Amino acid sequence: MDPVNISEFETLARERMSRQAFDYVAGGADDEITLAKNRAAFERITLHPRVLVDVSTVDTSTEVLGQRISFPVLVAPTAFQTLAHPDGELATARATSAAGTIMIVSTLASFRLEDIAAAAPGPKWFQLYCCKERAATQQLVERAETSGYDAICLTVDVSRLGRRERDLRNQFTLPPEVVPRNFEDAANLSAFPQTERRSLLTAYVADLLNDSLTWDDVAWIRSITKLPVVLKGILTCEDARLAADMGVEAIVISNHGGRQLDGVPAGVDVLPEIAAAVGDRVEVLVDGGIRRGTDVVKALALGARGVLLGRPYVWGLAADGQAGVTKVLQMLHDEVELALALCGCPSVEAVSAGLVGRR
Numbered sequence: 001m002d003p004v005n006i007s008e009f010e011t012l013a014r015e016r017m018s019r020q021a022f023d024y025v026a027g028g029a030d031d032e033i034t035l036a037k038n039r040a041a042f043e044r045i046t047l048h049p050r051v052l053v054d055v056s057t058v059d060t061s062t063e064v065l066g067q068r069i070s071f072p073v074l075v076a077p078t079a080f081q082t083l084a085h086p087d088g089e090l091a092t093a094r095a096t097s098a099a100g101t102i103m104i105v106s107t108l109a110s111f112r113l114e115d116i117a118a119a120a121p122g123p124k125w126f127q128l129y130c131c132k133e134r135a136a137t138q139q140l141v142e143r144a145e146t147s148g149y150d151a152i153c154l155t156v157d158v159s160r161l162g163r164r165e166r167d168l169r170n171q172f173t174l175p176p177e178v179v180p181r182n183f184e185d186a187a188n189l190s191a192f193p194q195t196e197r198r199s200l201l202t203a204y205v206a207d208l209l210n211d212s213l214t215w216d217d218v219a220w221i222r223s224i225t226k227l228p229v230v231l232k233g234i235l236t237c238e239d240a241r242l243a244a245d246m247g248v249e250a251i252v253i254s255n256h257g258g259r260q261l262d263g264v265p266a267g268v269d270v271l272p273e274i275a276a277a278v279g280d281r282v283e284v285l286v287d288g289g290i291r292r293g294t295d296v297v298k299a300l301a302l303g304a305r306g307v308l309l310g311r312p313y314v315w316g317l318a319a320d321g322q323a324g325v326t327k328v329l330q331m332l333h334d335e336v337e338l339a340l341a342l343c344g345c346p347s348v349e350a351v352s353a354g355l356v357g358r359r
């Protein structure tokens with residue numbers, strides 16, 4: 001079967017991946033209420049297109065943090081991509097670079113951030129999880145800067161890991177070859193037997209993440225890097241204003257793909273109020289549930305400069321490695337172009353608030 005849409009890529013990935021790995025990627029926290037909201041939110045938003053506009057050429061490109069990208073979709077940070085395919089993040093980097101957009105590389109990548117940067121020349125941001133030890137965090141930031149990353153994207157919604165019940169049910173554990181290679185000592189994990197490794201990994205991640213993070217740490221991160229800082233995981237106007245006051249360059253409105261606090265709203269549902277609260281003081285991105293070109297156009301109309309794509313490219317990776325990621329990004333690009341044309345928008349700039357409603 002040659003998938004004709006992202007949902008069919010998910011079906012293919014389900015066939016190719018182990019149950020454990022598929023559920024790790026697909027699942028959300030607790031009752032997966034927020035996970036479901038991420039899709040339902042887009043389904044409720046209606047499009048109100050203008051007609052008789054010349055759309056013989058449609059320019060899908062846009063600019064994020066001063067970087068021209070081919071379409072307003074960035075590749076979201078996802079951990080442990082070798083769970084989906086042995087080429088993991090290297091394949092994603094090559095496909096994203098060829099597609100002309102930005103890859104955000106996870107702290108918990110299964111290759112070293114240096115190797116991912118070297119795999120393909122395209123623009124990349126480094127997604128940072130703050131470690132308990134400031135020195136370890138600083139080292140990650142310095143390595144990212146040295147390797148040519150263009151921004152630090154600090155994830156702020158993981159003070160603790162959400163409770164992913166599919167993983168509990170499946171007794172999910174990382175296969176021995178899947179290791180968070182950004183940490184020197186991580187290779188030791190594979191020396192442990194399966195059962196011990198599971199608890200060890202949970203303990204390792206809990207031990208790694210700093211659950212005492214505050215706005216002071218954001219100021220500290222800004223002080224140790226020349227790179228622009230992006231905060232990922234903002235859901236309220238109050239926090240968005242604080243981020244703007246602190247001088248961060250961009251925020252990602254995100255509920256972490258429904259994987260953290262269950263019961264929070266879909267990012268796209270709080271997007272209009274947050275975009276209004278910060279104006280043009282920070283660039284506003286949103287993620288969660290983007291599966292169609294029309295979803296991207298809806299997010300733009302509601303005030304986002306661009307969106308992040310999570311699970312769909314992981315499905316592409318699982319289905320067919322680099323070629324699969326390329327196909328997913330191409331498919332979404334073509335859908336964005338078609339949606340813009342049918343909305344009467346010859347460019348991303350032509351998208352305005354009047355394009356969307358709720359009827």
Ligand SMILES: Cc1cc2nc3c(=O)[nH]c(=O)nc-3n(C[C@H](O)[C@H](O)[C@H](O)COP(=O)(O)O)c2cc1C
Nearest residue numbers: 025076077078079106155256257288289309310311
């Ligand atoms: C398997 C998986 C791993 C993820 N790992 C990370 C991560 O390491 N860091 C991070 O900031 N977000 C992580 N996320 C969240 C994504 O960056 C993004 O917010 C979310 O997937 C967007 O929703 P979508 O999957 O519906 O597109 C992960 C998401 C998934 C599905």
